[in-house]
Amino acid sequence: MPILAYRDALNQAMLEEMERDDNVYLMGEEVAEYNGAYKVSQGLWEKFGSRRVIDTPISEGGFSGIGIGSAMVGLRPIIEFMTFSFSLVAIDQILNNAANMRYMSGGQFSVPIVFRGSSGMAGCLAATHSHRLESIYAHFPGLTVVMPATAADAKGLLKSAIRSDDPVIFIEHENLYGEKGEVPEGDHLTPIGKANVVRAGSDVTMLTYSRSLITTLAAAEQLAGEGVSAEVIDLRTLRPLDMDTILASVLKTHRCVIIEENWPYCGIGAGVADRIYQQVFDELDAPIRRVTAKDAPIPYNRKLEASMLPTVERIVAKVNDVLYRKA
Amino acid sequence: MIWLDEGFEFRPSHSQNTVENRSSRHEISGDSQVPIEVKLAKVSPTMESGQIVKWLVKVGDKVKEGDTIAEVQTDKAVMPVETFDDGIVARIDVLEGVDIPLGTRILVLAKKGEDPKQVAESYAGTGAAAPAAAQTAAPVQAAAVAVAPVASAEAASASGRVKSTPLARKVAESAGVDIASVPGSGPAGRIIRADVEAYASSASQPKSAPVPAKAAAPKPAPKLFVPLGEDERIPLDRMRQAIARGMIAAKTQAPEIHVTVDIRMDEIVRVRERLNKSLAAEGVKLSVGDFVTKAVAMSLRRHPAVNATFQGDNANLGQAVIVRHAAVNVGIAVALEGGLIVPVLRNADVYGLRDIRVESEKLYENARSGRLSVEQMTGGTFTISNLGMFGVKQFDAVLALPQVAILAVAAAEKRPIVVNDQLTVGTMMTVTLTADHRGVDGAAAAEFLRTLKSFLEEPTSMLL
Secondary structure (H helix, E strand, C coil), X not given: CCEEEHHHHHHHHHHHHHHHCCCEEEEECCCCCCXXXXXXXXXXXXXXXXXXXXXXXXXXXXHHHHHHHHHXXXXXXXXXXXXXXXXXXXXXXXXXXXCXXXXXXXXXXXXXXXXXXXXXXXXXXXXXXXXXXXXXXXXXXXXXXXXXXXXXXXXXXXXXXXXXXXXXXXXXXXXXXXXXXXXXXXXXXXXXXXXXXXXXXXXXXXXXXCCHHHHHHHHHHHXXXXXXXXXXXXXXXXXXXXXHHHHHHHHHHCCEEEECCCCCCCCXXXXXXXXXXXXXXXXXXXXXXXXXXCCCCCCCCHHHXXXXXXXXXXXXXXXXXXCXXXX | CHHHCCCCCCCCCHHHCCCCCCCCXXXXXXXXXXXXXXECCCCCCCCCEEEEEEECCCCCCEECCCCEEEEEECCCCXXXXXXXXXXXXEEECCCCCCEEECCCEEEEEECCCCCHHHHHHHCCCCCCCCCHHHHHCCCCEEECEEECCCCCCCCECCCCCECECXXXXXXXXXXXXXXXXXXXXXXXXXECHHHHHHHHXXXXXXXXXXXXXXCCCCCCCCCCCCCXXXXXXXXXXXXXXXXXXXXXXXXXXXXXXXXXXXXXXHHHHHHHHHHHXXXXXXXXXXXXXXXXXXHHHHHHHHCCCCCEEEECCHHHHHHCEEEECCCCCEEECEEECCEEECCEECCXXXXXXXXXXXXXXXXXXXXXXXXXXXXXXXXXXXXXXXXXXXXXXXXXXXXXXXXXXXXXXXXXXEEEEEECCEEEEEEEEEEEEXXXXXXXXXXXXXXXXXXXXXXXXXXXXXXX
């Protein structure tokens, strides 16, 4: 299987889908002639031309709205946000129009659109450009929220997202663009709404997604050396959540730790933990613990920023907590 | 360091940007700005009083949650006493070496912001009596005293609340373990699954604890949303272990014989119908099984060799005895979810059918709800196992040692039979007596069955 970087896997997904379906087009800031701020759209403008790869002014609200309108009349737009932090100025279009259109029109219109772009604390981007907005988008009925952690899933999920008949928030992690992995060739589709058991284990369930998967796997490796068998699950889709996979694991391990780069309050883990408690409270042998970013604006200083992130040490500490282990 | 605290909440104002106390269980019980009364809590199931053997703190000492503050002598052992709270020791109420009843206040903690001296004054008076000052003020919190996990103790607070995980409670229920008697090893004495399992498998359980009727195999986990595909491994709970032990003993120690007889039940069916009509007003409805119980009990009265227990072991038969029991106490096996239990109908031979029905119903009810008394579970001299309700044609039961016999009762069903050389239809029931050949010979077993058969085929003969 070819080894591709996460960014190239995304590129391949768009290329294949644009070749497959003439209705698919890409629009955003610098996506055409400059090949994208993170080079995810490398070569697409050259291949498909200005009809299907469109540079926009710095006007997220405007081009998001154009994208939604075009999706309502039959196109399949991919809207790139240079970073998801900038989606905040288009959030009315996304939450009110994209998410609600099918419902408000009584099913007359669907909005097959993908909003994609980078996100997260990526190194000295400071508070306003380091947002993790997945829990905001996952809060809204009508949206699908997808966050791939690996190159293979980047391709497979983006292809599935482009083919979805409803709006998909497709959030990439800026620090994952260079991560390499095996990527299946051709029509590789990762199903939306399906989590992935990345590492099987029996003592504790670790739920995570996006870049935190790497840290979580490192923590699981360290725990294995200490005799703790941790099961690591990459959620991949945050809405709809794959409760079958989550509960099957929790019913096996009876303990759960959720790892994310979000802030703790109303973060993804808060919602996931609630759903676990609602359904299998009697199966838990310890309260669910969470490892999150610290509850503060993201600092510019590199070391302070790093201190915000879940680390192997913090993850292991929470696992020890739920296992009643002394470190 | 605040950055490493998951509970840290960012506040934009400089003055407030500190970690605040996270909510603790004490806030749940109301005003947190009240001194804390530490009372002597029950740390062993049978304990009624205790003695502070040694105080490990003195007035003015700062203590925090989890600190060992004293050693207490219970009826079982000397155990360390922990506090669940932070504070300053304002007052010690109890001297070392004095026996005090449960619930006696032993210590008062001043909380942060309170003056220990003032607190001590307001709590002047004996520990046992609630101080007037405190009564006029806010009601005093009763704080819990926890015992270190190594001790045999309960994680119950003074208010009786036991801290345990949901899974631990579920496992305890399945295993028939009283969660309150399990020592907890988690934070603040929280009982976790491993504690329950260790407790359930330890041999130190009180002998008087009856086989839990309510016990059952662990309930299947909610499966709706769980894909199939894994084998289920079910550890033996106490009931299953007890059943297994009993069956192994019977099959390895007692040489069994089986004697089977068919009994025509048409007369019983008719009598039952008539009696049930006259009992309808009382709301009592006799079952065929009740007639069997009655007939068995009366047959046992006539065949004391079958109403017996074999006492002794095979390696030393010189010392063994067969005890023919004066009372006829009939055990009736009751199936439960994941097991079975055998409540005993004492002196069954002297009961009329109505009382047999009423008493049996009580026993079933208690068996299913796990409320059988020791009296209702012991002293059986013979056992009936009835699978008739499942339509079973015939089966063999395994002895309930030390009883020398057990009767397996199958379904009463219509069968072709031969009467006076004529083929006809009769309601037939097949019963099989399993007997311990060490104590009962085949002929004795057959004689017992002949009597039983005649009682059931000719019910009026029971009046003789």
